[in-house]
Amino acid sequence: MEKKDLEKIELDLMLEAIVRRYGYDFRNYSKASMERRVKQAKVKLGCAEITDLTRNLLHDSVFFQKLVSDFSITVTEMFRDPEVYKTLREKVLPYLATYPFIKVWHAGCATGEEVYSFAILLHEEGLLERTTIYATDFNEDALSTARQGIFSIDRTKEYAENYRKSGGKASLSEYFHAQYDSIVMANSLKKNITFARHNLVTDQVFGEMHLILCRNVLIYFDRTLQERVFRLFSESLIHNGFLCLGSKESLKFSTIVSEFNEYEKRHKIYQKKSSL
Ligand SMILES: C[S@@+](CC[C@H](N)C(=O)[O-])C[C@H]1O[C@@H](n2cnc3c(N)ncnc32)[C@H](O)[C@@H]1O
Numbered sequence: 268m269e270k271k272d273l274e275k276i277e278l279d280l281m282l283e284a285i286v287r288r289y290g291y292d293f294r295n296y297s298k299a300s301m302e303r304r305v306k307q308a309k310v311k312l313g314c315a316e317i318t319d320l321t322r323n324l325l326h327d328s329v330f331f332q333k334l335v336s337d338f339s340i341t342v343t344e345m346f347r348d349p350e351v352y353k354t355l356r357e358k359v360l361p362y363l364a365t366y367p368f369i370k371v372w373h374a375g376c377a378t379g380e381e382v383y384s385f386a387i388l389l390h391e392e393g394l395l396e397r398t399t400i401y402a403t404d405f406n407e408d409a410l411s412t413a414r415q416g417i418f419s420i421d422r423t424k425e426y427a428e429n430y431r432k433s434g435g436k437a438s439l440s441e442y443f444h445a446q447y448d449s450i451v452m453a454n455s456l457k458k459n460i461t462f463a464r465h466n467l468v469t470d471q472v473f474g475e476m477h478l479i480l481c482r483n484v485l486i487y488f489d490r491t492l493q494e495r496v497f498r499l500f501s502e503s504l505i506h507n508g509f510l511c512l513g514s515k516e517s518l519k520f521s522t523i524v525s526e527f528n529e530y531e532k533r534h535k536i537y538q539k540k541s542s543l
Contacts, residue, residue: 379413
């Protein structure tokens with residue numbers, strides 16, 4: 268048997284070991300991206316074979332946590348794809364403003380930059396006070412950074428430019444203060460945000476949301492898993508609620524496509540139909 272076939276068996280066994288030992292299910296993540304990440308993890312954690320990773324993670328939960336952090340790609344930025352934020356500001360928030368209270372769910376929020384960006388948007392449109400934001404991820408390390416709201420100062424210029432392009436009404440610097448080589452997001456933004464661990468593969472529906480943002484998460488999932496998550500989202504949304512996906516993600520081939528209207532096609536913003 269060739270080495271690459273052996274590695275396929277090893278990978279399957281490792282994913283099975285993870286789900287049985289820790290309940291984290293990576294079996295329906297896209298195979299290509301899983302193989303890449305396992306290759307990197309082997310080098311980083313000093314393991315010659317995938318089987319060594321498996322042995323270690325079974326007996327050492329700290330080792331497993333490190334591996335999970337490596338498995339989860341947390342690349343993110345403030346006001347990522349500014350045009351999407353502009354559209355949310357101009358087309359979605361006026362609709363949400365008609366409700367007495369608003370519930371927003373950021374699924375796969377990583378280190379929180381997306382969440383603080385949206386909180387700024389809500390503040391500028393006078394909606395933050397009546398909004399509850401739930402921001403979830405399965406990566407505890409990322410969530411811990413998100414809760415603190417402390418980010419590297421290096422990207423501030425880029426973020427300020429994104430903010431401007433998104434239709435920002437003030438100066439981004441009004442929403443943070445600098446501390447050594449970091450920026451600390453304002454407490455007034457954090458007030459209505461709840462950061463919590465939630466695994467999209469294994470956990471259940473999350474309240475009656477008016478808007479769900481799940482951007483750049485589903486690209487790592489295979490079709491089966493995407494389907495599960497879309498169903499979860501549909502069940503978590505109120506009628507006429509909105510779903511905002513990443514630029515490379517779409518409801519197009521999903522079985523729930525008929526439950527939604529394309530509200531802003533270009534920016535992957537969907538609205539759940541009022542009657543199904
Ligand atoms: C590339 S980041 C996207 C961050 C942000 N939404 C954005 O677009 O900038 C993907 C995030 O999805 C999270 N993720 C991956 N699988 C997950 C799962 N099963 N449940 C919850 N979050 C998951 C990762 O931990 C990571 O933080």
